[in-house]
Amino acid sequence: MTKHQKRLSVPKSWPVERKTNTFTVKADAGPHGEEGVPLVILLRDVLGYVDSKKEARYALNQGTVLVNGKAVSDEQRPIGMFDIVAFTERDEYYRVFPDEGGRLALSPIAADAADSKLGKIVDKQQVTGGETQISLHDGQNLQLADASEYSTKDSLVIDNETNEIVAHFPYEEGALVTAVKGSHAGEVGEISEIQVTMGSGNNTVVVDQDDGSFETIENYVVVIDENFTGDDE
Structure with missing residues (x-):
């Protein structure tokens, strides 16, 4: 399997120029499926904090770059919609948010807003043991004893440390x-x-x-x- 990704065929959401070079970095398997952008692209092409994959790998090994509250060491880790990217040494915090045109962009946020992330419910089903499993857009699953108030297309805010639901936004007229x-x-x-x-x-x-x-x-x-x-x- 190739380790490279042609720029012309990347998803429209990727924040890369398509006609500058033939290839770009391919995302590893992980959250967000094919829509996930390799972390190194955000570090190199969007923020300009590194110039190469090697520099990105070194920076990540310092343990000061967090994605959804967890230190990341894989420069090809997929990053996607509503992920929280934190640079603790710089005291910088970003939410991945779609800009006009659908490209993923980094929106600066306050430090206390980096403790949780938004997820859209894409599936809800009963699992063994009687609990209900809720699946979010980024692949995260939650198992709840009572999920009667939650429906597909609703959004949840999940605490990054405890995985507890801290807010619920129903999909309805007026939302x-x-x-x-x-x-x-x-x-x-x-x-x-x-x-x-x-x-x-x-x-x-x-x-x-x-x-x-x-x-x-x-x-x-x-x-x-x-x-x-x-x-x-």
Whole structure:
């Protein structure tokens, strides 16, 4: 299996220039699936903290770069939507948030906001023992004795240290959302209408903004609150 990734074929969410070189770094297996961006790309291409994979590996071995509260030593570890990246030695904290156009960007946040991360519920099912397993967009699973108040498409805020749910944002009309895919990726507004499509077609939502509204596919939006727009520092 090749260790390289052609720039022209990377997901649109990756923050890389596609026509400068033929290849870029390939992400290792891990969270976020194919959408995950190798950590070295954020360190090198976005922040400019390193010039090479070797420098990235050395920096990570110092134990001062955390992803969702845990030290990371793999420079190809996939990073994705709503992950928290902390540089404790620099006292810098970022949330991975989609910008306009759908590329993943690093939004500065306060240190106390780095203790938890947002996750969208993508699956919910009963498991052996009677508990309910909730699966989040980044592959994290939670098992709960009572998950009756949570539904797919809702969002949860998870404490990075304890994995406990510290906030719950239901998917419903009136909810604040951000579009993470499609032509409106990166835009934020409130759901004014959920339009259910009969048959196999995609449900859509109408999202109101201060200067108008837009319509997009239901699965393209994630429920957030005002602390997750990238403007909370």
